[in-house]
Amino acid sequence: MRDILDIKLLSQSFEASPDADLKLDNGKLIAEMYSRLENCISVLSDMRSRRSYIYYGAIAQQIGLSTEQAEIGSIWEDELLNRVNAEDLQKKYRLELQFFQLLNSIGPAERTNYQAITKLRIRNVEGKYMLIKHRLLYIGSSDDGSIRFALCLYNMIYDHPEYEVPQSVIINTSSGKTIDYNHNSFTDMLSAREKEVLRLIKHGRRSKEIADKLSLSINTVNRHRQNIFQKLNVTNAMEACKVAETTGLL
Structure with a gap:
């Protein structure tokens, strides 16, 4: 799952911007502010340079991490992630892939x-x-639209019966709406016909075979293929099937 995320995140084009350094400095200020205000661990990851900047609030001491500001040559804060329950970690990666697709x-x-x-x-x-609440926000893009800056926040979950944190959810903070992947909300990303085509692609069927099987023209099948690739942000059938499986679309 993480390998797919690496491919998706790091293979973006990242068109150069004249104010790239300013954007990075602003991102660092935002990350540091969160760590101080919320006593959380705040991680700013720059997909373009493949580096992360970590700011440690008081929660770091409970986990056993250093409280010194750190810069690492990776977009993954492995010293922290290695302490996460394996099942939860895969759940996190799965949601992050769906979040990127969205x-x-x-x-x-x-x-x-x-x-x-x-x-x-x-x-x-x-x-x-x-228990920790992890939040992922994308706070900056390159001029070409590539998602460049990601901010991860690790907050303590308060010991209070009315303070509840969802297992995995995507929230639109402007509308208050949520997308819960556990309830298959992402299955609407592809149409029923596109899923049919993708299942046949997964089983090795060629466009002509798919056209015959579904009583469609080859042009229609090829149009469905292109729509699938575009919606899943992939470039080939193998990648489309892998992404669809990991995000629960198939």
Whole structure:
């Protein structure tokens, strides 16, 4: 799952921008502000340079992490992620892939309206699991629309019966609407016919065979293929099937 995310995130074009350094500096300020205001761990990842900048709030001490600001040569904060329950980690990656697919279907100006939230079990200094709320926000794009800056926030979940955190959900903070992948909301990304075509592609059928099977013209099948590739933000059939499987579309 993470390998697919790497491909999707890091293979973007990232057109150069004259104010690229300013955007990075602004992103760092935002990340540091969150860590101080919420006592959370804040991770700013720059997809273009493949580097991350980590700011540690008080929660880091409970997990057993250093509280010194860090810069790492990766978009993944593995010192922290290695402490996450394996099942929760895969759930996180799956939601993040779906989140990336969603944001690629809308304009850059709308992207900051969305957050992906996951409840995670993370081992603390005593080796016991504690509950953490993870939020993912994309806070900046390149001039060509590539998603460049991601902000991950790790907050403690308060011990109060009325303070609930969803297992995995995408929230539109401007409308208050949510998308819960556990309830198959993402299945609407492809039409019923496109899913039929993709299932046949998965089973190795060629366009002519699919056309005969579904009583369609080859041109119609090829149009469905292109629509599938565009909606899933992929370039070939193998990648389309892999993304569809991991996001629950097939």
